[in-house]
Amino acid sequence: xxxxxxxxxxxxxxxxxxxxxxxxxEAQGKIQSLNQAIRQSxxxxxxxxRDNPEARVLVRALRFADRAAWHIxxxxxxxxxxxVDLQAGGVTALGEALELLAAxxxxxxxxxxxxxxxxxxxxxxxxxxxxxxxxxTLLAEPWARKAxxxxxxxxxxxxxxxxxxxxxxxxxxxxxxGEVPGGSGEMPRHPLGRSPRRPLQASNATTLARYIQWASxxxxxxxxxxxxxxxGDFEGGDDEGGYNVPLxxxxxxxxxxxxxxxxxxx
Amino acid sequence: xxxxxSTLRFDGLPEPLTILRRLGGGSxxxxxxxxxxxxxxxxxALKWFHPxxxxxxxxxxxxLQESIRRGSPSGDFLWxxxxxxxxxxxxxxxxxxxxxxxxxxxxxxxxRSAVDHAAGRLSISLQxxxxxxxxxxxxxxxxxxxGFCYKDVSLGNVFLDPASGRILIGDNxxxxxxxxxxxxxxxxxxxxxxxxxxxxxxxxxxxxxxxLAALLFxxxxxxxxxKGALELAIPCLDLPGRRRLYAEDPVFVFDPLDGRNRPDPxxxxxxxxxxxxxxxxxxxxxxxxxxxxxxxPSRRTLTGQWRQTLAASLDQRRLCPSCGxxxxxxxxxxxxxWACASVLKPPPRLVAPAGVISVAAGNELHxxxxxxLAAESLDHxxxxxxxxxxxxxxxxxxxxxxxxxxxxxxxxxxxxxxxxETGNLATVTxxxxxxxxxxxxx
Numbered sequence: 001x002x003x004x005x006x007x008x009x010x011x012x013x014x015x016x017x018x019x020x021x022x023x024x025x026e027a028q029g030k031i032q033s034l035n036q037a038i039r040q041s042x043x044x045x046x047x048x049x050r051d052n053p054e055a056r057v058l059v060r061a062l063r064f065a066d067r068a069a070w071h072i073x074x075x076x077x078x079x080x081x082x083x084v085d086l087q088a089g090g091v092t093a094l095g096e097a098l099e100l101l102a103a104x105x106x107x108x109x110x111x112x113x114x115x116x117x118x119x120x121x122x123x124x125x126x127x128x129x130x131x132x133x134x135x136x137t138l139l140a141e142p143w144a145r146k147a148x149x150x151x152x153x154x155x156x157x158x159x160x161x162x163x164x165x166x167x168x169x170x171x172x173x174x175x176x177x178g179e180v181p182g183g184s185g186e187m188p189r190h191p192l193g194r195s196p197r198r199p200l201q202a203s204n205a206t207t208l209a210r211y212i213q214w215a216s217x218x219x220x221x222x223x224x225x226x227x228x229x230x231x232g233d234f235e236g237g238d239d240e241g242g243y244n245v246p247l248x249x250x251x252x253x254x255x256x257x258x259x260x261x262x263x264x265x266x
Numbered sequence: 267x268x269x270x271x272s273t274l275r276f277d278g279l280p281e282p283l284t285i286l287r288r289l290g291g292g293s294x295x296x297x298x299x300x301x302x303x304x305x306x307x308x309x310x311a312l313k314w315f316h317p318x319x320x321x322x323x324x325x326x327x328x329x330l331q332e333s334i335r336r337g338s339p340s341g342d343f344l345w346x347x348x349x350x351x352x353x354x355x356x357x358x359x360x361x362x363x364x365x366x367x368x369x370x371x372x373x374x375x376x377x378r379s380a381v382d383h384a385a386g387r388l389s390i391s392l393q394x395x396x397x398x399x400x401x402x403x404x405x406x407x408x409x410x411x412x413g414f415c416y417k418d419v420s421l422g423n424v425f426l427d428p429a430s431g432r433i434l435i436g437d438n439x440x441x442x443x444x445x446x447x448x449x450x451x452x453x454x455x456x457x458x459x460x461x462x463x464x465x466x467x468x469x470x471x472x473x474x475x476x477x478l479a480a481l482l483f484x485x486x487x488x489x490x491x492x493k494g495a496l497e498l499a500i501p502c503l504d505l506p507g508r509r510r511l512y513a514e515d516p517v518f519v520f521d522p523l524d525g526r527n528r529p530d531p532x533x534x535x536x537x538x539x540x541x542x543x544x545x546x547x548x549x550x551x552x553x554x555x556x557x558x559x560x561x562x563p564s565r566r567t568l569t570g571q572w573r574q575t576l577a578a579s580l581d582q583r584r585l586c587p588s589c590g591x592x593x594x595x596x597x598x599x600x601x602x603x604w605a606c607a608s609v610l611k612p613p614p615r616l617v618a619p620a621g622v623i624s625v626a627a628g629n630e631l632h633x634x635x636x637x638x639l640a641a642e643s644l645d646h647x648x649x650x651x652x653x654x655x656x657x658x659x660x661x662x663x664x665x666x667x668x669x670x671x672x673x674x675x676x677x678x679x680x681x682x683x684x685x686x687e688t689g690n691l692a693t694v695t696x697x698x699x700x701x702x703x704x705x706x707x708x
Binding site: 004009143225249 | 292293318319381383384385389390391392395455484488489490493498500501502506508533535536539540591605
């Protein structure tokens with residue numbers, strides 16, 4: 001005698017890394033730091049997936065250098081994923097990567113019902129192909145517009161404007177960088193002036209790892225929306241504004257240099 | 267944020283804490299297992315908040331102090347015990363910058379998250395699920411009786427011991443005096459009352475009742491009460507999608523009047539399989555809370571009503587003679603087993619002054635069955651029906667009370683059953699105990 005063998009209904013949550021594998025990523029061990037950060041984030045990502053039974057977290061990765069190609073092509077349940085190292089060399093075909101991504105976010109093969117996909121773009125430089133065309137193709141797809149789009153800039157040569165275009169328009173509700181929390185008289189949506197709807201600046205391996213960890217756990221939790229909602233977070237939430245998933249606060253990172261033991265800066 | 271293995275001194279604690287291991291964490295903070303004092307000291311849990319979260323919730327310390335002062339509503343809460351501030355941070359500002367936390371009991375071994383149950387990773391009997399539901403309603407009853415409300419109910423905050431049906435309610439740092447404004451967290455999608463989700467009201471006791479109903483439904487069915495055909499019509503279940511489903515136009519999947527949101531046979535099979543298991547009075551509580559109770563908080567089922575109906579549902583439990591599955595249909599009429607469709611004829615019953623219990627192995631007699639003024643409780647059964655260990659089909663009644671019983675047999679003879687002993691039920695017509703008299707009817 002037992003409770004019947006049934007379980008909560010679930011939807012797919014597609015989590016896709018878009019990884020810059022241009023030649024410059026070989027310098028200062030950046031590509032290895034990226035491989036390490038992603039590999040190390042998988043166990044806690046699997047734990048978040050376990051805690052959110054309404055989501056089936058499926059991971060893929062795209063690489064782009066001279067050309068763009070799927071590094072992990074099949075949506076893989078996070079608990080089964082074994083990360084294969086990315087190799088660097090070539091230029092930066094980000095536009096082509098976005099075209100490939102767009103094709104996968106079309107229905108089919110995209111399911112008819114899903115949770116918002118999470119797309120994480122990681123780059124250290126300028127695109128060398130037609131980024132605008134690729135972005136237009138991508139954002140023509142409804143699933144791409146509904147996705148949480150994040151961008152991590154590795155080092156200081158990444159093109160901030162390109163990354164911001166990928167993320168989507170910033171909104172007046174974001175605090176301008178540097179504004180004192182509460183100075184506007186309002187409770188800030190994201191304290192300390194740092195917003196995930198701007199490119200995340202990773203200048204060393206530790207920061208990169210923290211942002212990858214955050215994207216693969218806190219953001220996955222938010223997209224599964226089993227996370228507790230903070231009051232005031234969901235005025236808005238319109239389709240095109242990109243606020244269809246309230247994002248959690250960014251992790252504490254090296255605003256205080258004393259915290260950072262890592263001497264290797266990009 | 268706190269390093270496992272380290273021993274730290276904190277303001278507010280006479281003894282140092284050793285951080286043993288990280289238990290988990292989320293957007294609000296991290297939870298660690300800690301030991302107070304040296305070896306052999308008590309092991310507790312420490313929740314440590316991120317400074318970023320503390321900015322959003324300025325009333326948190328005061329709320330926790332109030333909870334600590336009042337004490338836990340019942341034994342079923344992992345309740346805050348003491349605030350813990352970093353040393354040399356006597357000033358609130360400094361503490362905010364570094365983060366601070368509070369101590370609470372550790373979850374005992376054997377308790378699993380209700381998430382594991384909903385995800386189908388837990389083996390549990392229907393009896394223990396109903397017991398768990400009863401204990402949950404009782405916990406909320408105790409919390410509300412103190413004038414508190416929970417505010418952030420969800421599956422992740424409830425722990426369940428599948429072996430006994432006992433529950434523990436965790437994450438009590440959003441608990442506040444009912445109706446008081448303040449606090450950052452307002453709830454979790456799927457458990458938030460529509461008026462709270464729409465921003466029309468702050469969480470309070472009445473919105474808790476909605477959340478309790480949603481939690482009980484998920485516990486009993488492993489399904490979301492608002493996911494039916496309307497959910498299938500939403501391609502991307504993001505924030506606007508959830509607003510539509512749970513707040514703007516919520517329709518209970520089994521609403522008797524509005525059939526727009528019926529469960530899909532393939533996608534929502536768990537609801538269709540489990541709902542018929544439960545008796546009508548229990549179903550009606552959900553229909554009311556998720557029907558008129560959607561917009562009118564005063565129509566939501568009260569904690570006392572849940573307790574009463576859940577306890578009565580347990581009294582109706584019997585085992586199918588064909589497949590052995592637990593059934594809870596009204597015993598007065600003939601019904602079909604939900605699992606194998608075999609006919610279930612009305613069973614023998616224990617008729618007590620304030621309750622009727624079906625005779626089935628595992629069913630229990632409680633004080634509230636004998637004393638109409640006693641509140642329902644499952645904690646100290648007076649008797650339990652048990653199957654004979656070697657002779658299948660033979661049922662007995664074990665005396666769990668502290669007084670001997672006299673059993674009257676059909677021929678008129680009497681038998682004494684001492685505490686701990688079991689009397690054969692086959693020929694008994696009456697049980698006379700210290701607490702009252704129970705008739706046994708075939």
